[in-house]
Amino acid sequence: MTTTAPDIKKATTPARSRRGGVIGNTGLYVATGIAGLLFLIPFYLIVRNALMTDQEITGENWKWFPTDIQWGNITEPFDDVTVDFAHAMWNSVVVAVLHTSGILLVCSLAGYGLARIPYKHANKVFYAVLVTLMVPTAVTFVPSFVLVSSLGWVDSYRGLIIPGLFSGFTCFLFRQYFLGFPKELEEAARVDGLGYWGAYWRVVVPNSLNFFAAIATITFINGWNAFLWPLVIGQDPSAWTVQVALSSYMTNQTVNYHLIFMATAISILPLLLVFLFLQRWLVQGIAQTGIKG
Amino acid sequence: MSTAATRKVAQPAPAEVPRTRPRRSLRASSTFNFWLFTGPFLIGLVIFVFVPIVWSMYLSFFEARFTVTPSEFVGFANYRQILTDTDFRNSLVTFTVFAAFIVPATWALSLGLALLVNRLRFMRAFFRSVFFLPTACSYVAAALIWKMSIFNGVRFGLANTVLDWFGVENIAWLANPDPPWYWLVIVTVRLWLQSGFYMILFLAALQNIPQELYEAAAIDGAKPGWQTFRYITLPQLRATSTAVILLLLIAAYQAFDEFFNLLSKTTWGQPPLVELYKMALGENQNYGAGSAGALVLTLLICVVTLLQGKIMGFGRGEESK
Numbered sequence: 001m002t003t004t005a006p007d008i009k010k011a012t013t014p015a016r017s018r019r020g021g022v023i024g025n026t027g028l029y030v031a032t033g034i035a036g037l038l039f040l041i042p043f044y045l046i047v048r049n050a051l052m053t054d055q056e057i058t059g060e061n062w063k064w065f066p067t068d069i070q071w072g073n074i075t076e077p078f079d080d081v082t083v084d085f086a087h088a089m090w091n092s093v094v095v096a097v098l099h100t101s102g103i104l105l106v107c108s109l110a111g112y113g114l115a116r117i118p119y120k121h122a123n124k125v126f127y128a129v130l131v132t133l134m135v136p137t138a139v140t141f142v143p144s145f146v147l148v149s150s151l152g153w154v155d156s157y158r159g160l161i162i163p164g165l166f167s168g169f170t171c172f173l174f175r176q177y178f179l180g181f182p183k184e185l186e187e188a189a190r191v192d193g194l195g196y197w198g199a200y201w202r203v204v205v206p207n208s209l210n211f212f213a214a215i216a217t218i219t220f221i222n223g224w225n226a227f228l229w230p231l232v233i234g235q236d237p238s239a240w241t242v243q244v245a246l247s248s249y250m251t252n253q254t255v256n257y258h259l260i261f262m263a264t265a266i267s268i269l270p271l272l273l274v275f276l277f278l279q280r281w282l283v284q285g286i287a288q289t290g291i292k293g
Numbered sequence: 294m295s296t297a298a299t300r301k302v303a304q305p306a307p308a309e310v311p312r313t314r315p316r317r318s319l320r321a322s323s324t325f326n327f328w329l330f331t332g333p334f335l336i337g338l339v340i341f342v343f344v345p346i347v348w349s350m351y352l353s354f355f356e357a358r359f360t361v362t363p364s365e366f367v368g369f370a371n372y373r374q375i376l377t378d379t380d381f382r383n384s385l386v387t388f389t390v391f392a393a394f395i396v397p398a399t400w401a402l403s404l405g406l407a408l409l410v411n412r413l414r415f416m417r418a419f420f421r422s423v424f425f426l427p428t429a430c431s432y433v434a435a436a437l438i439w440k441m442s443i444f445n446g447v448r449f450g451l452a453n454t455v456l457d458w459f460g461v462e463n464i465a466w467l468a469n470p471d472p473p474w475y476w477l478v479i480v481t482v483r484l485w486l487q488s489g490f491y492m493i494l495f496l497a498a499l500q501n502i503p504q505e506l507y508e509a510a511a512i513d514g515a516k517p518g519w520q521t522f523r524y525i526t527l528p529q530l531r532a533t534s535t536a537v538i539l540l541l542l543i544a545a546y547q548a549f550d551e552f553f554n555l556l557s558k559t560t561w562g563q564p565p566l567v568e569l570y571k572m573a574l575g576e577n578q579n580y581g582a583g584s585a586g587a588l589v590l591t592l593l594i595c596v597v598t599l600l601q602g603k604i605m606g607f608g609r610g611e612e613s614k
Contacts, residue, residue: 032410168342
């Protein structure tokens with residue numbers, strides 16, 4: 001906190017920060033820089049270990065960079081016979097994509113219905129949704145598993161995806177959003193002869209793409225990174241998502257460091273791409289909604 | 294909620310008008326449309342949220358091992374078993390210790406990062422992204438990095454390498470049942486993963502503080518730095534801080550991924566959900582006791598959420614908008 005008095009002239013710029021002198025600024029950037037480096041160390045370690053040989057990783061002296069970059073490591077997780085990594089990646093893609101599209105469809109419709117369609121018991125229905133917010137889904141995984149297993153959905157995409165679609169919280173977020181949606185647009189659509197359904201798809205959704213993108217980004221990340229439910233449902237290796245596969249590496253008898261870290265790097269890559277290209281929506285979404293998951 | 298109610302009252306009832314024209318009536322009926330929009334969600338909510346909870350209430354009163362359709366009624370025996378089980382009670386202690394460290398640590402770090410980033414003039418978006426980047430990483434991947442590379446108990450782990458430069462002996466981070474070392478691993482992994490996320494919340498809140506407050510304080514002679522932070526920034530962030538702390542608490546309560554992966558072969562440091570997992574899906578597949586445990590934990594978290602409701606008002610986030 002080493003700032004000098006605020007500079008009035010510069011304080012008129014939109015940035016809200018108070019202005020420091022040269023020393024204050026240098027200190028600020030040094031502190032931020034060090035914190036930033038510390039935050040990047042784990043990512044650095046993934047790349048370092050993924051592109052080294054095991055001899056170098058476990059060697060006597062610490063090496064910051066591989067002597068020879070082992071590009072050949074990239075294919076190793078896919079050739080590994082103990083864990084079908086390629087299949088686990090594919091499962092994760094299917095699950096995350098369907099999870100995201102399913103949640104968006106089901107929860108946005110319900111949120112719109114609760115926010116905009118007059119019905120005399122709407123408030124009671126809304127309270128029933130609110131009650132579920134108090135019970136986190138993670139805590140009820142035992143009952144959910146009991147239900148899903150008696151439906152015979154263990155080790156299936158259905159079991160991995162469908163129980164997670166009915167998120168009271170996402171529905172709640174959509175309701176809040178639609179309450180603030182300009183009514184005039186829908187009324188114009190109504191005048192043009194569209195019903196609720198038509199107005200929703202032709203007017204409301206096309207004008208809400210930013211919000212949908214924000215929710216989609218957060219939902220996709222959570223879907224890709226989910227572990228407890230896929231672990232419970234994926235009893236057979238053929239139903240493992242990439243997170244369950246990664247977890248299994250850690251308990252294997254033989255530890256193959258470069259392979260494990262290459263697999264980790266590959267598993268994070270899709271989300272890093274999401275981050276690079278969709279960060280704007282992600283940050284907006286978090287700032288607007290306040291909560292993930 | 295109050296706005297919703299008034300809006301709904303203010304709406305004319307279009308359902309009455311088209312009743313004279315049967316062809317259009319269904320499409321324009323607002324009751325029909327309400328169920329058309331909310332029906333799929335509500336059906337799913339009943340099947341996958343309400344039914345499991347009711348079913349597990351039922352199971353919790355039965356001897357249910359390896360079966361979900363039990364016949365032997367045992368009354369409160371499962372609950373007695375759960376509440377007298379030392380592992381289960383220890384897991385609540387584990388959660389309490391964990392929460393006591395991770396909640397204040399994340400609060401402080403995410404607020405600190407937000408204050409830093411908020412004052413940057415150049416490379417602000419860059420540093421925001423850097424601190425936010427761990428959100429892309431899964432708990433499993435992070436646990437793997439922590440366990441295999443940073444806090445590997447052998448010589449070539451990064452932490453032990455760095456300690457070695459200062460002449461400190463190797464530390465068996467996770468393999469040592471005595472605190473504090475395994476706690477350091479468990480807490481830092483979550484700290485790294487979630488701080489950036491909460492930093493975004495604090496950044497948004499910081500940008501909502503009116504600049505005039507700082508100008509007025511400067512005119513009144515408040516020293517920039519600690520004084521303005523203590524008497525302006527911190528009070529202005531109160532709503533966000535309360536929300537963040539409660540979110541952190543609920544998230545800590547549900548901690549599973551990093552404990553499961555970091556302490557997979559140990560008997561120490563087992564939080565509630567890991568105990569539950571072992572009970573219901575471990576060797577015994579005891580769904581009766583597992584259900585009882587799930588309900589006890591659900592009840593506990595409901596109490597916390599209701600307390601939150603008392604403090605912040607029901608339907609979080611609504612009032613703050």
